[in-house]
Amino acid sequence: MGPIAVLLAAAMVAFGAPSMAAAEETASPEVAVAAVAEAPAAEPAAPEPAPAEEPAPAEEPVPAPEPAPEPVVEPEPAAEPEPAVEPESAPPPAPEAAAAAPAAEGPVAAAASAPVSAAVFDPNIESGNALTECTSAGFDFGVKLDTGSPGTYVYDDGPWEPDDLPLELEVTIEDDMKSFSFVADPSVDGILVKTGGGYIVLPGGTSGSHDDVDDQDISHLTFCYDNEPPPPPTLFLEPVACPPGGAATRDLEATATGIVVGEDYELTVYVSGTDDVVADLTFTAGSGTFEGEFEPLPPGSYDVVLHLVGADPSTDVEATVVLGACPPPPEPGWELEKSSDPADGETVEGGDVITYYLDAENTSEVEVTGAQAFDDITDVLDNATLLELGPGLEQDGNTLTWTLPALDPGETAQAWYTVQVDEDVVGELLHNVVEPSEGGECPPSEDENGSCVVDHPVKSIGLDGQAICVNDTPLFSYAITPYNIDDPAANPIVLIWWTPEAFAARDPSIPADDIAAILADGASQVDPIAYPDGWSSGETISGERLWPGAAVDSEGNPTDWPGWTLLPDGTWVLDPSAPFYDLRSEAVVEIRINPTNDTIAVYPPPTPNCNAAPPQNPPATPPGSRPAGASPAALASSGSDALAMMPAAVLLLLVGGTALGFGARRRLRA
Secondary structure, three states, X not given: OOHHHXXXXXXXXXXXXXXXXXXXXXXXXXXXXXXHHHHHHXXXXXXXXXXXXXXXXXXXXXXXXXXXXXOOOOHHHHHOHHHHHOOOOXXXXXXXXXXXXXXXXXXXXXXXXXXXXXXXXXXXXXXXXXXXXHHHOOOOEEEEEOOOOOEEEEOXXXXXXXXXXXXXXXXXXXXXXXXXXXXXXXXXXXXXXXEOOEEEEEEEEEEEEEOOOOOOOEEEEEEEEOOOOOOOOEEEXXXXXXXXXXXXXXXXXXXXXXXXXXXXXXXXXXXXOOOOEEEEEEEEOOOOEEEEEEEEEOOEEEEEEEEEOOOOHHHOEEEEEEEOOOOOOOOOOEEEEEEEEOOXXXXXXXXXXXXEEEEEEEXXXXXXXXXXXXXXXXXXXXXXXXXXXXOOEEEEOOEEEXXXXXXOOOOEEEEEEEEEEOOOOOOOEEEEEEEEOOOEEOOOOOOOOOXXXXXXXXXXXXXXXXXXXXXXXXXXXXXXXEEOOOOHHHOOEEEEEEOHHHHHOOOOOOOOOOHHHHHHOOOOEEEEEXXXXXXXXXXXXXXXXXXXXXXXXOOOOEEEOOOEEEOOOOOEEEOOOOOOHHHOXXXXXXXXXXXXXXXXXXXXOOOOOOOOOOOOOOOOOOOOOOOOOOOOOOOOOOOOOOOOOOOOOOXXXXXXXXOOOOOOOOEEOO
């Protein structure tokens, strides 16, 4: 060192100490903290710290811009160090600056703002959480170790805030509570040391050690970073839909977003709550999103972990998924219903045609093939005749088999056939049952018979009737047996007398209780027949009726006959103009209840014991007389013996039926 340099150094020492003392008393806190921050390097010898302290502020361009907004200009400290700094020839400051350089270079990284390179006290830092403190210090975000107690703290285990950032950080606070060291990945851009005196701003880096940062204990440390931290990856899990045919296992799809391109990752599937690995995937991120599918897994609950290879496990992302069991494959299923026209339960008559319908619907989620329906028509063909079979139906004895076409889900099909009720059926029930093959069912129905049964009662009248002669009086004897009549009041019975010509032209649809309309339709006479008290369906109602135009007195003696007229001289003669003359030879007797039955009755012919005609040689005083056209009286069933009838060409017929010999009796049905 030359003489000038020695003198200059001595002058700096001589003037430096007072200047430093003055600085401690009057300078701003930032200058004071900077001094404290460098004090450990000047402690070994008193003369040497002064030269090292003086050039440090002059050579550091970084702290100068920070206090620039502050009104403190620092005139006095700046004036005294300038003479000492101007001669660049002083060698001691150079090693000091060179020694400090590595500490400043460590934390330097690509950032929005320049990292802190020397300890600075900043009174503008706002106390609060990590984000508040770091942003008030000019950084973007940070993490806060909210303690000053001695120990080693690994992020995020301990009093860290926040504790969910994707970074690695280990901090050790020494026992003196004034010194600490750290290791960080990624690099820290600045460290805020909170002591009793305020906030000290220290440089960051990937590692570092700071001793005696203040004469007061550390309260907490905040590690600040520039730029927003990337959000942690997100893991989405979705079970693959069950296949249509069902399956014992399930496929699981995983989607990871927010991953780093070029980095290696592992996806591991654990049985929930255990360390049992059941599946895994490894991949290198080619983009910010990865989609993958695990091998099939049995139903259960699983924890899936996304791990960045080489990163601390604390940064792993985990999600839980429950894989339900796939339902069994759907089974083919269909429903079968039977209906008819007339509808189930309605009463039919002899000669009626019934159409039966079979309806099928695929109620499952898969195609129905090979289905069949079996229709037992035994109790139909007993009383009816099969007329026509629709497509798809085959007859085998008393069973009809319907082979259904292939049906897609929701598709329907129909088959049909017709029968005709036999004319002579009396009080029978046409009972019909259909059954589906395997996979089919008859759906529930409000009908007590169910949806696969159809019944038709045959409403009919059994009729025995004949013309008889009793005590020279013409009568019609009847025995009526109505079937399938539930309400007698709603089904009145009438006995209707017709000429053959009027009967052939009659309107059978006129209700039995509309007597005026029946007479207007051409009937000769209508006689109502009452139901006996307590009558029930199927019981016979019997009795006798006077032939229209016949009359008797109170003792049952005949007083008039149809077609006869009494002359003034007491002689009876056949008179075509006499009432009911047209019924004297032949009459059609109809029993109408809706339906009807009828028979042709021939006027009783004379026999040796009974002649339903007036005397041919009348007495001086005739047994009785009646003006022409007088109304006949009814004769109740009296138990009188019917006299034998002489053979004659007399017919008792069922309309459209077979002629019977005179005097024969026949049970007539419709």
